[in-house]
Amino acid sequence: MSTTPAVPPKKVNRIGLEVLPYKGSRTTLCAGCGHNSISERIVECFYELGIQPWTVAKFSGIGCSSKSPAYFLGLSHGFNGVHGRMPAIATGAMLANRNLLGLGVTGDGDTASIGIGQFMHLVRRNLPMIYIIENNGVYGLTKGQFSATADLGSTLKTGMPNDLPPFDCCALGLKWGATFVARSFSGDKRQLQAILKTAISHQGLSIIDVISPCVTFNDHEGSTKSYSYMKEHEEVLHELDYVPYYEDISVEIPEGTVTEVQMHDGSRLRIRKLDRDFDPTDRLAALGALEEAEKKGEVLTGVLYVNTRKPTFLELLNLPEEAIATLPESRVRPSKSVLEQVMEELR
């Protein structure tokens, strides 16, 4: 640990930790898998922001993506649950201890097929946590079946075409109540970092749909979730910069091209305009942009929506500041006189 500094002194973050404690065990996913890049971004972001790993709780369901929490933040508690039901586990844990930083990692099978019901209810509740969908349009762990995010007309490795339209998890999140919705590409290191850091600062549910190619089962000609397809069809909405709350920001913002969103913890998301005007606080505009991109065959990436005002599920429940799980007996077991009062009412 960081308490035994080596000579020469190693690089540490603002809470004095090296990067090692932010890493996990060695990945068992395929070489080149997009999920591994996402794991690396997670390690970097939590390290760079200086977040204590043991304040984080990792959640996942079943699938290749859901294995990945073992490969980052090894000093965080992790829960690899059942297929499609990660939202329930995460909800329970966050109710028990609202001070956890919840980080869910799931896949498109987990979220858009077996778990779409739980996903939608998580969105509806605006549970404060990060929900990353490692979206490759295919079931990897069962060797290459279509998922419900596979695009119409895209083909399996065998050549079989998909004849059903996809669910767009960002559109679902936007429609039903998520307060931070973003899409990114596992190959876009800079954008994904900015999005992840903003999600860490966000108080509310963050949906991050990351197109993350499956090199083994869905990286071929005919796939719309391959590296080459993304390179040709990715349409970047804007350039993103995340400025943490603890950094002094003295750089002047050029008027007209950059807007800022202040996050709950005081951090800022700087959004630099590219070709189009896009206001990420306008939910309907975001839905419209997704619809339009779909028609054009583009994959829109960037921050689609951010809402820093909507109350979270934990606020609606009127929970105290500390974790209810560990309240002392004196606060969770009513007194003898309460029991006597209730008994008297029942006589």
Add this chain to the structure above:
Amino acid sequence: MSTLEVSPSEPLTHPSDHPVVNDFSIQIATVNGSGSQTANTVLMRSIFQMGIPVSGKNMFPSNIAGLPTWFTIRASKHGYIGRRKEIDFLVAMNPETAREDVMKLDSGATVVYDEPLKLSELRSDLHFYPVPFDKLVAPVCPEAKLRKLVRNMIYDGVVAWLLSIDMDELRKALVKQFGKRKAKAADLNWGAARAGFDFAARTFTKNDPYRVERMNQTAGKIIIDGNAACALGAMFAGVTVVTWYPITPSSSLVETLIGYMKRFRHDPENGKSTYAIVQAEDELASIGMALGAGWAGARSMTATAGPGISLMSEFIGLGYYAEIPAVVFDVERVGPSTGLPTRTQQGDLLSVALCSHGDTRHPMYFPCSPEECFSMTIDAFDFAEQFQTPTFVMTDLDLGMNNWMADPFAYPDQPIRRGKVLSAEDLSKLGGFARYKDVDGDGVGYRTLPGTDHPAASYFTRGSGHNEKAQYTEREDDYIFNMDRLAHKFECMRQRVPEPVVNIVPGARIGFVAIGTSDYAVRESCDQLRNEYQIDASYLRLKAYPFTEHLVDFIRHHDRVYVVDQNRDAQLLGLMRLELDPGLLAKLRSLRYYGGLPLDARTVTDEVVKQEGK
């Protein structure tokens, strides 16, 4: 069962010279949604307030309004509060069922009925009292749209006169039922009851033998349903996360809990809730949330019925294998599938004991009374955390939804026991820990809670193969070692579960084994067997699964042991088959009832007599 001996051809018009006091059952047949529940509760409570042991059982349809409902009140000076098969006193308000209800009665029974139904034409061996309800209700309830609801209170007055129920007690019960806030409604209903009483007094000559007399058997007691008792148990157990999905007959457990938590579990200083209650999107989510919360250190629970258990089974296996505490209430109803959703059964024993795929075993508590619903719920929360496993409190619709007379609940005499949880200080002392290492020899490892402020606190929880350090493994030896430890943990539970209640009758050759609400029928049946057939029977009531040595001793001690099951497939007996020495199994006999009504003593007695060849 009637004490009258009458010839069916002779009309019953003469006064009875064999009074039957404090020992009969009243059945009230109504249409659901007509407000009869209030009238029935008031009637039951009036008898209770006169010091007479009483029970009330509601047999209702899976419907909101318009279908037949029967409510049975049993008064028993002997203290028998199980269901009685025979009906002595019928209040026939439902035109749909009135004829069939009358035809089913034993000779000598009494019928109060709505006059236009003309029921007295049906039989001449019963006591009939026709009441013109519509004529009586109009003057006491000027508002026509309320008459449907107030009408039923008239039969309370009529029955009060016929049975000599003290009208002051009835009024007291009525005021209690409506509460201070609904004084106007109480007045209106009291007027109706009074009208019924006055009508009966000036119209009828009492011919039937049934009446009540004051006793002193209910002083200090309360009336409560099992679901409310479980809810109170959960609140006093210090539950912090409650997740649920509505399903009959368990919904009222959480609904009652919500009411009590709102009153008694808010921080007096800042008004904050010291709990979270979430109505989930389905049972998969409710158990998932309960497990997530239990993993993060909450005292968590969910409540459901059989169909919910089926839906939860995958998660319950995860809870077992990943070793996460949670308390699950299963208020059993009649299955399979939707079954009879408003009837009672003990039909989930096997599916809960072995719930989920692979090798799984789950502990179950079997409360039989509101007192045990309360105390066992508190114990179940301790148990779940001590053994780090989903723990089931098995009740049924009869216990959960019917009103029971009970002793006031005792305040827990032990502090909350939260099991083996390592704090940051513990970790500093130890330097680290292995989540699934059996340090103490009881199969239970030490856990840490997420958020514990220590770099050595974390471990990875998974439903896939894991070793002592909670690391992923597919090794044969790791898997077997872990599964054997889980089996050992289950064995250790035998020393911790509540012991059975054992009543050995000296010289008895036969014995009963039963759980939960079968208790009332079995205890009464023991008396019937002794008094009517000179058969002595011992009785062991199990309070929990896994079973303890007491069960083995009990079976050894008797020639034949009747295992009472409220299900078709002898599930309790089946569980014993899985555990007991084959030599003992030959002594076991199965006694089953699965019609959906609460088990009654006569059914038990008749079956034993038949099997004993008497």
